[in-house]
Amino acid sequence: MQVLGPWTDPASIAARGGGKARGLHKLGSSGFRVPDWTVLGTEVFAEFTTRGGLTDAVTELVALDDLDAALAAGATLRGWIAATPVPSEIRVLVTDAYTRLGDGSIAVRSSVVAEDGPDHSYAGQFDSFLNVNGIDAVLDRVRDCWVSAFSERSLRYAFANKQPPAGAVAVVLQRLIAARASGVLFTANPISGARDELMISAVYGLGEGLVSGAVDADSVVVDKSSGAVLETVVGDKDRLYSAVGEQGCAISDVDAAHRELPVLTAAEIAEITELGRKVQAEFGTPQDVEWALDGEGLWFLQARPITTALGAGPNALIRGAGEVVPDDAQRIWDNSNIIESFNGLTSPLTYTTAADIYGRVYHGYVKSLGVPDEQVRQTEQWTPVLLGYFHGRVYYNLLHWYRMVGVAPGYPLNRKVLEAALGVAEPLPNDIAKTLRPFTFRNPLRRMRSRARTTVTYLRRLFGIDAMVEQFMTDFYRVYDEYDTLDYTAMSGAEAYAAYRTVDRDLVERWGPLMVLDAILLSCTGAMFLLTKVLLPKAPEWFLYAVVGPGADVESAEPARAMKALAEVARADPELTALVNSTAPEQIYPALAGRPDFREQVDAYLDRYGYRSLDELKLETPDLREDPSSLFVMLRSALPDAPLGHRDEAEDYLDSHLHGVRRRVYERLRGKVSRCAAHRERLRFCRTRAFGMVKRMIRVMGRDLAARGVIDEFADVFFLTVHELRGCYESADTAGFRDLVAARKAQRVKDAGLVAPARFVTTGSAFGRAELASQGWVPITDTPAAEAGTVFAGTPSAAGVVEGTAIVVDEPRDVAGGILVAYRTDPGWVAALPSASALVIERGSPLTHVAIVARELGVPTVVQVKDVTKMIRTSMRIRVDGTHGTVTVLAEGEVRDGQ
Structure with a gap:
């Protein structure tokens, strides 16, 4: 038996010193500042059990494959270890290990061979003790570390991870740092799984309050490549203040002035981040590192591999x-x-x-x-x-x-x-x-x-x-x-x-x-646009989109027509109208038990279109069969009477400007495009x-x-x-x-608290949150409302000019004849279109599903209107010009010239 320490060769430390000693030896030999330490190797515990006649009991426990039997054997063995005297030879060895660390307090830590491995950390399963003074106290704590190798929690951990119970136990003695602050550094984010981030947890004083959960820690997430602080959560210092006395930190170190401040300064975060990069480079894998700060600077107390499944997190x-x-x-x-x-x-x-x-x-x-x-x-x-x-x-x-x-x-x-x-x-x-x-x-x-x-x-x-x-x-x-x-x-x-x-x-x-x-639709539409430019060079922009629609009988307009039919029935019955308008959507379907005729029509709609929903391609969104309440949201929007029919501006324009052979050639290509567009809508229905x-x-x-x-x-x-x-x-x-x-x-x-930019660029594979933030991924902030006279320019999609009240929505509810303003739409919105006097979409194109259907239903539409949902507020009066692609904010009471 001999005392091991930094002077011992790495192979002996790995075989006899346990996981904590392995990490300390690697840190020290790599040039990081580590407090002085020694270790009582596994042979010391083996000698103790041999002298005390406990070797067979340890061997039998390690061989058990039944948890209940192991727990019973562990309880017996813990009692025997606590009652067995420490032989004088071991007392001499412990004294030597202790005196090598000089005067003052030390930490006594269990260091099991299986601990801090690449697959299983055993974090928190074995005991550590701080502020240990005097050889008698050190001997008691060494014995406690041996006992903890067979604790109920460590045995349950081993069985849960299909590992044998610990049979070889070492104990590390380490000079105690009188820490101003301490904590844990993860060189990859164990919460999110991100390898390009570091996470630092920090508390005042010693770190036992952090690992035990007795105090709230500050948490800082740092972009590994740039060092930029991505996220900071300041812990509850009042809770910490009440607990520090139990954790060995002088109360004066955490006075009232500290309670509102982060534990670490920007410079200290930068230093820990830089050293964290170097630790990972030396160890070759992401590490979980305990650290402490005192008057001399930063110390690393322990390092072990992160065993969380990195790369599998969010x-x-x-x-x-x-x-x-x-x-x-x-x-x-x-x-x-x-x-x-x-x-x-x-x-x-x-x-x-x-x-x-x-x-x-x-x-x-x-x-x-x-x-x-x-x-x-x-x-x-x-x-x-x-x-x-x-x-x-x-x-x-x-x-x-x-x-x-x-x-x-x-x-x-x-x-x-x-x-x-x-x-x-x-x-x-x-x-x-x-x-x-x-x-x-x-x-x-x-x-x-x-x-x-x-x-x-x-x-x-x-x-x-x-x-x-x-x-x-x-x-x-x-x-x-x-x-x-x-x-x-x-x-x-x-x-x-x-x-x-x-x-x-x-x-x-x-x-x-x-x-x-x-591909065919792209080619034919492109040819159609070119032919239009040749034969109708002065055609307005809206015409280019209106002329290539799939036709008024397109399948995707059927739900809107069916919804209009339901609305006509409800509108003819004042009591039914009141029920739909005044009852919570989730309560309407049960309330229709007393209206069997209408409920039968609703059931017919659900039977035919029940697979649909808002955000219908999101698997997490329930369809109408699972949650029929959204049907009544759309029905409520459709109750105001609105015309439903195809606007014929495109036909009128063609009749006025194109005749003879050129018209026949144009119509032949147009027919091909319309059929392909209709086919595409049918396939979209199949996809839904x-x-x-x-x-x-x-x-x-x-x-x-x-x-x-x-x-x-x-x-x-x-x-x-x-x-x-x-x-x-x-x-x-x-x-x-x-x-x-x-x-x-x-x-x-x-x-949910971040702005999602419409477009951004990344370089290479190794980009993190800091780079994304520079591209517009930033916390949501308020944008001032647009003032009267503001004109938003977009892309005309369906002709016509409408003035009315803007209703800014994130789902098709309560439109009731107003102008529907949305960041985006999905095919589930078409049932609400009959009640909208006009449609404004911030993102999307004239060839998207809802824009196509809006043209067939005669709803003036402008798309690709930047920032419109940020600056237009519900109840504002606006003018939508679907012919020229503009949205104008009107003053209260203002009317268009000629009206």
Whole structure:
């Protein structure tokens, strides 16, 4: 037996000194300031048990595989250790270890061999003691450390992690730092899982209050690369003030003046951050480091690997698309009309499901055009990352969408139409757009052969798209009708998962080739715009969008027409109108028990359109069957009588300006575009139905996982990724999912307080919160209201001029004939359109779903109106000019000239 310490070789420390000694030895040998320390190796405890006749008891306990038996044996062994005298040889050794540290107080810490490992930290399972003075006290505390190796909590921890109980125990003696402040440094964020952040927790005095939870700590999150402080939470110093006496800190160190101040200064945070970077570089993995500050500066007291599942926390999702990007390469993120489908905060399950489907569908699209296998494999680098996820919001990974457009012929024209279709406010410069090739070839000849084959295939699809869509619709409804009629209330989670996987594989495989429709629509719309410029050079901008509508009978307008029919029935009955207008939406359906005729019509609507909802592509949003209350929100908005019909300005303009052969040529192309637009709307309806069906399956799985204890409650399923959800039914380890969900919920609360910029740029893969903040991800602040006379310029989408009261909403409620002003819309809003006198959308394009339907219903519309929802307030009088694309704030009582 001998005293070990910094002078001992690393191999002996690793074998005999335990986890804490390993970390201290590595810190000291790497040049970090560590208080003097010694260690009583595992052979000291072995000698103690041998002399006391306890060796067999320890061996038997370690070999037990039953927790209850281990707990009983541990209780007996603890009593024997406490009652066994310390042999004189061990007393001499402990005295030597103690005196090497000089005079003053020391800390006595357990240091088990299995402790502070890469997989299991054993944090808090074994005892440590501060302010220990005198050899007798040191001996008592050493014995207490040995006892704690067999405590109930340590045994339960070992069994929970499928580890053997500790049988080899070392004890570290360390000079005590009279700390002004102390705490813990994590060189990666253990809460969010972000490896590009450090987290510092700090308290006044010694750190025992922090690790025990007796005091509230300050918490600081720092961007690792820049050192910028991202987040600061100042702990409750009143609680700390009442507890410091128990933690060994002089009360005078925490006087009243300190209670309102952060524990650490900016300079101290910077120093801890810099040293934290160096610690991680030396150890090679993220570390959990205990530190202390005294008059001499910063000391590191302990270091161990972080065992939290880093990269699996919310920040594995919250920044980017998971794409490996060269350090000097940029990515442009634009929410344009993606917010029509995924508005605002979107759950991890919805985002990862959408990203997975987008990747597989567009990969199938590329294959369907006859692209060679070598080039198809190249697209696998970017098709899975067409979408990105930032602080809970979904964005287009825009450059890859330009690549996607380049797969089909006609890229120069198609990319211009893409920008219009997506509602991109800033077209990509030509010098960049030309470089965005979907794939490369070994030589020009291979490229020419491939392009020829793709072009021939594309032309076949162009002329055969009608039959192709009809065949898809037949196949889709065969699958949909089979699975939508299943009794999901009687399904087990495993059965729902099996159904989900079957539907997912079947529909995604069939959907890929149909993406050619989007390419065809881009090409035909582009040709239509060019032909319009040639034959009708003076046509107003609104005409370019109104002339290519899918037709008044488009399927996606059916819910609006059905809602109008319900509203007409309710409007004819004053009592029914009063019920809808004055009763809480969630209480209306039960209240209709006394109105069986109307309830039957509502049930018919739910039966036909019950798969719909607001934010209908968000899996977390209940559909109308699950929560019919939103139906009555839309019904309330539709009650004011409003005309419903197609505005014929486009037809009148054509009749006045185009005749003969030129008109016939124009109408032939126009018919093709209209049919393709109608096909696209039909496919969107199919997509909505498919998501509605998947929602029902996921709800079965969510309830099953809650019952199994994998998650705490049903709604937690939406905080899992699609791959994690699949893992729940494919034998993956789900032990950490509850903590993962809790972390993502906490992150969502923080994300809700941030402004989501419409467009921003990142460079490389290693960008963090500081870089995002510089791009506009900042806390929400109030924006002054617009003054009378302010004119907002946007893109005209549906002609007409309307004056009225603005109603700024984030869902279609209480419009009642006013002008609906929204940041974005989704297909679920169409039922509210009949009651809106005009529509203003901050984000979106004239070719988005609601804009198309608004034109068919004759609702003047302006889109892409920057900051309109920030500066327009509900009840303001505004003028919407859907012909010229302007929104004007009016003074009270002001009227337009000529009115």
